[in-house]
Amino acid sequence: MKIRRWAGVTAATLAAGLLASCGDFWQAPSSSSTTSFSLSNSGNITVAQNSTNTATITVTPGSSFTGTVTLSCAITTQPSSPTSPTTCGLSPTSLAFTSSSSSSQTSTLTATTTSTTTTGAYDITVTGTSSGVTASTVVCAEVGTGSCSAAASTSVNFYVLNQTTNQIVALQIASGAVSVIGAAITTPTVTPQAIAVAPNGNFLYVSTTSGIYLYTINSSTGALTLGNGGIAISSDAAIAMQVDSTNSWLVEVASGSNQLNAINVNSSGTSIGIPVSGTSKQTFTPGLPAATPIQLVISPGDSSTCASCYVFVALGSGGTELINFNPSRSGGNPFGAYANQGRISSAGSANTVAVDPSNRLVYIGETAATSGTQTGGLRVFTIGQSGITEFTGTGYPYSSGGTGPSAIQPSADGNYVYVANRAVSGSTDGNIASFSVTTTALTSIGTVTTGPSGKIGLAEDSTGSYLLAVDAAGGPDLQAYTMSSGALTSYRTSTTGSDPVGAVAIAAAP
Secondary structure, eight states: OOOOOOOOOOOOOOOOHHHHHSSSOOOOOOOOOOOOOEEEOOOOOOEEETOOEEEEEEEEOOHHHHOOEEEEEEEEOOSSSSSSEEEEESSSSSEEEEBBOOOOOEEEEEEOTTTOOOOOEEEEEEEEEEETTTEEEEEEEEEEOOTTTTTOOOOOEEEETTTTEEEEEEEETTTTTEEEEEEEESSSOOEEEEEETTTTTEEEEETTEEEEEEEEEEETTTTTOOOOOOOEEEEEEEEEEEEETTTTTTEEEEETTTOOOEBBBBBBTTTTBBBBBTOOOOOOSSSSSSSSOOOOEOOOOOOTOOOOEEEEEETTTTEEEEOOOOOOOTTOOOEEEEEEOHHHHHOEEEEEEEEOOOSSSSEEESSSSSSSSSSEEEEEEEEEEEEEEESTTTTTTESSSSSEEEEEEEESSSSEEEEEEOOOOOOSSEEEEEEEEOOSOOEEEEEEEESSSEEEEEEEETTEEEEEEEEETSOEEEEEEEEEEEEEEEEEEOOBTTTTSSSSEEEOOO
């Protein structure tokens, strides 16, 4: 159906004196050297039954790191119910770094099998620890006819928030294994909540319960460095946020608030990603119709010439709000006319929202949207200048495969869409449903099971090789799937940070 409740929106201003009260709120990114370390390996290995083989683990210190790195290894992925599974060992198990001995050092990883070891691929995670800082790397040991070399490709970097450890972890899939890039970073304050990577790939935002922090992304390695002198760029405890495609607005909303905010940030120069000096945070007026925000998404390709670009906000029992978005709107506030799409059932909740890459369709995941056992539903709308128009037809809305849709991820080509459910009736596990997409209908491809039900987040790496899922209750809490004509196949699992549970959000680099 068409949405017709539109209203003009004027730019909102902050209370007088806000900028003055912030002191040195905006600072250039810190140029201090890293005090951490990173792990890498010499590559995957093949091990015959009743034999051994080795790989070299390299520990590289940051420019000012000193201390002892203690090494350990564990088999983190293996064939189902293996007999005499591969074991691992390290020599030496600790490496000392001093100010006079700061070059990289190595340890030898040995994989050992018996005559009855089940053939297949065994992922060996090597972890280094020093004074609470951890880093890891993964070596795949192929016994007999394993699948270490079956990777679709090397993924781009992706970043995961872990609430159990309060860490940001940078990862990559390469050589058939999930590898940690550098050391996991502990956030400046407890309880990280949301993550957003800028479309230009230069910086990343992390929201915590005490504010939003900026990290610069190393263009060569993907490693993160805390910017803005370690000071939050905003005190908002954003529950959802995204950077628009012009890299000039960070749009965010806090839990329990009906105020949608846009922070104007620098898109170039030495202060990239930092709020533009002298500008105020812009707000959406009259405000969201409910203080129950869950997720938000910005139309891709937003620009001053896009009349059908919006910010969509899933508001739970408040339905889904759509606000016209123009990053160059006269007056400085990018928010414009607005409307609300109500829930399909008064008993339901709009939990998740996504837009396909060409801004032709918007997807809304709702609870209590369909009949039967699995009552979660996927609603689909075409996007136009005058609002959005809902699909119709037999079997609509589409069953999302569970009762609690929590994330929607359209494929980069727009031909498929994936819906994660953290709640599935009759199961203690979540799942991910796949659909093929046309401009008039969706067709179910099937579902795959994820780990124990938790808050499931999705991302597709920009090579189009992997769908990545994080499950806060999982153990491990990251799963990578390969994609073939929309169908998902489980490829690798991994822990994030130093704890196997607690991953709540994921974002992939462009």
